[in-house]
Amino acid sequence: MSLSDSRPLxxxxxxxxxxxxxxxxxxxxxxxxxxxxxxLPEPIFPLVPAFAWAMIRPSxxxxxxxxxxGLFLDLLWYTPTGFWGVSILLGYALVMFFxxxxxxxxxxxxxxxxxxxxxxAMMTGYVITILDTGRPPSVMATFWxxxxxxxxxxxxxxxxxxxxxxxxxxx
Amino acid sequence: xxxxxxxFNDLKVPLTWxxxxxxxxxxxxxxxxxxxxxxxxxxTAAYGVGRKMFDVADKPVAGVLSAPSRWTRIASxxxxxxxxxxxxxxxxxxxxxxxKQWRDLAVALQDTNRRYQAVLGLKxxxxxxxxxxRVVLDSRGPFANTRLADVGAEKGVRVGNxxxxxxxxxxxxxxxxxxxxxxxxxxxxxxxxxxxxxxxxARAILxxxxxxxxxxxxxxxxxxxxxxxxxxxxxxxxxxxxxxPVGVAAKGLDGQxxxxxxxxxxxxxxxxxxxxxxxxxxxxxxxxxxxALPPLPPGTVVQPPPSSSSPASSVPASSAPMPExxxxxxxxxxxxxxxxxxxxxxxxPGSKPKPAAAKPAPIAxxxxxxPASSAPxxxxxxxxSAPAKVTAKRATAHxxxxxxxxxxxxx
Numbered sequence: 001m002s003l004s005d006s007r008p009l010x011x012x013x014x015x016x017x018x019x020x021x022x023x024x025x026x027x028x029x030x031x032x033x034x035x036x037x038x039x040l041p042e043p044i045f046p047l048v049p050a051f052a053w054a055m056i057r058p059s060x061x062x063x064x065x066x067x068x069x070g071l072f073l074d075l076l077w078y079t080p081t082g083f084w085g086v087s088i089l090l091g092y093a094l095v096m097f098f099x100x101x102x103x104x105x106x107x108x109x110x111x112x113x114x115x116x117x118x119x120x121a122m123m124t125g126y127v128i129t130i131l132d133t134g135r136p137p138s139v140m141a142t143f144w145x146x147x148x149x150x151x152x153x154x155x156x157x158x159x160x161x162x163x164x165x166x167x168x169x170x171x
Numbered sequence: 172x173x174x175x176x177x178x179f180n181d182l183k184v185p186l187t188w189x190x191x192x193x194x195x196x197x198x199x200x201x202x203x204x205x206x207x208x209x210x211x212x213x214x215t216a217a218y219g220v221g222r223k224m225f226d227v228a229d230k231p232v233a234g235v236l237s238a239p240s241r242w243t244r245i246a247s248x249x250x251x252x253x254x255x256x257x258x259x260x261x262x263x264x265x266x267x268x269x270x271k272q273w274r275d276l277a278v279a280l281q282d283t284n285r286r287y288q289a290v291l292g293l294k295x296x297x298x299x300x301x302x303x304x305r306v307v308l309d310s311r312g313p314f315a316n317t318r319l320a321d322v323g324a325e326k327g328v329r330v331g332n333x334x335x336x337x338x339x340x341x342x343x344x345x346x347x348x349x350x351x352x353x354x355x356x357x358x359x360x361x362x363x364x365x366x367x368x369x370x371x372x373a374r375a376i377l378x379x380x381x382x383x384x385x386x387x388x389x390x391x392x393x394x395x396x397x398x399x400x401x402x403x404x405x406x407x408x409x410x411x412x413x414x415x416p417v418g419v420a421a422k423g424l425d426g427q428x429x430x431x432x433x434x435x436x437x438x439x440x441x442x443x444x445x446x447x448x449x450x451x452x453x454x455x456x457x458x459x460x461x462x463a464l465p466p467l468p469p470g471t472v473v474q475p476p477p478s479s480s481s482p483a484s485s486v487p488a489s490s491a492p493m494p495e496x497x498x499x500x501x502x503x504x505x506x507x508x509x510x511x512x513x514x515x516x517x518x519x520p521g522s523k524p525k526p527a528a529a530k531p532a533p534i535a536x537x538x539x540x541x542p543a544s545s546a547p548x549x550x551x552x553x554x555x556s557a558p559a560k561v562t563a564k565r566a567t568a569h570x571x572x573x574x575x576x577x578x579x580x581x582x
Contacts (some may be wrong), residue, residue: 034238079210082202
């Protein structure tokens with residue numbers, strides 16, 4: 001085992017870079033493009049690092065970075081301020097709470113956990129929207145955001161694979 | 172031990188618990204921000220400085236990112252035009268032949284319409300200036316449907332301005348900054364748009380729900396809408412001008428009436444902002460409340476309340492014309508057939524006028540109006556009391572209907 005493996009993770013590598021990638025991807029998927037009359041999907045990219053960061057190791061910095069990304073989405077998409085921050089953090093809290101159950105599970109099981117986390121985050125958003133506007137959003141429209149988001153799981157899995165063994169204290 | 176020696180170096184806290192505390196703190200901050208947010212009010216002040224600064228910073232980035240897609244579309248259209256020029260030319264010739272007939276008809280109708288307006292003295296709405304802009308960002312999830320356009324306050328765009336594509340209504344401006352403006356789409360879950368069905372003139376509210384086809388809510392009347400009916404803005408409330416095309420009615424899978432938006436049929440990168448100002452924004456509510464009703468013309472005879480009615484219900488109705496009665500005491504009016512009472516009598520043919528009211532004399536002379544006649548006469552200021560104003564307003568908003576034959580006489 002090399003000495004670098006036993007060092008704590010470099011926050012820039014496992015938190016900073018994924019954050020920037022999520023912000024860039026969110027802006028990229030928000031450009032007004034139509035291909036054969038169909039618009040681009042609008043997945044919730046910050047849920048990918050939210051799942052991976054909770055799996056890799058507990059962190060003080062990660063919740064605040066997720067909250068910052070949530071605020072960014074609120075400004076980008078014009079949702080109420082704090083809307084995505086709360087939704088993403090509740091998903092992150094779910095994964096962190098059941099982290100010990102997920103560790104060492106197969107890819108399919110982890111994918112299911114990821115779908116559950118996305119569902120919780122979107123249900124939180126659904127309830128907040130009802131409380132905010134007094135009307136429920138379209139279930140179909142919610143599903144069409146849920147589907148592309150859970151398809152992003154391979155990126156979360158790759159992030160977990162990349163940094164899961166980097167901190168020996170949390171193996 | 173001094174602080175320089177690092178008394179916290181040996182302090183060990185469990186990282187899992189500390190991370191949990193961090194999550195809780197962040198969630199609490201998020202909930203506080205949510206509670207303080209006023210997005211749903213759709214007011215100018217609700218679009219805070221943070222959102223304005225973000226829009227200003229994000230506009231050039233999004234503009235650069237969206238440029239390749241725009242160029243690709245232009246290039247594909249150019250290639251398509253080149254390849255299908257002959258077929259397009261043939262189709263356009265047919266359309267021109269058809270449109271010439273429509274043009275002749277439009278000219279004739281325009282002339283007829285102009286004469287009708289002149290005869291009726293109809294006040295038509297002035298033309299609305301427009302600003303054309305380009306969409307650089309588009310959010311289309313279930314919880315928010317907005318677009319960021321590259322025209323802002325420097326071009327005169329204001330909060331509340333309607334936004335159209337070249338086909339139909341897109342939404343309205345909910346936030347402006349220097350060089351950018353945020354457009355709330357008709358499909359947003361916070362969007363409510365007063366519309367009408369062009370065929371039946373039935374009013375409804377277009378309710379966005381995050382889907383592509385907003386719902387028609389609060390429909391009134393028997394069978395007010397059919398499949399394929401044109402939906403236009405009604406202009407109710409003054410937010411939108413009347414008659415802007417919205418879309419076509421269609422029955423949704425859930426059995427509710429929905430609208431296929433015209434704006435979905437076209438490219439979404441260009442918009443037109445109508446610099447239409449919500450007239451309710453220029454209304455001074457306080458001034459409106461202070462303004463009194465105009466005095467009734469001289470000679471107006473008001474029918475007193477029938478004695479059989481309950482006194483409590485007759486007081487507000489009779490309080491309105493009392494000052495006019497006092498005014499009539501100072502200047503007796505000549506009997507006229509077309510007064511207020513005559514109009515009332517024509518509206519309520521089933522009611523029998525009282526003998527006192529049938530006389531052309533002013534009501535102040537009648538004994539039943541003694542309390543009112545004791546009030547000082549102020550010809551210039553019709554001192555209508557608050558209940559009287561309310562009664563008059565209601566009478567204006569809802570004209571009385573002819574009663575049924577078996578109905579009791581009106582008060």
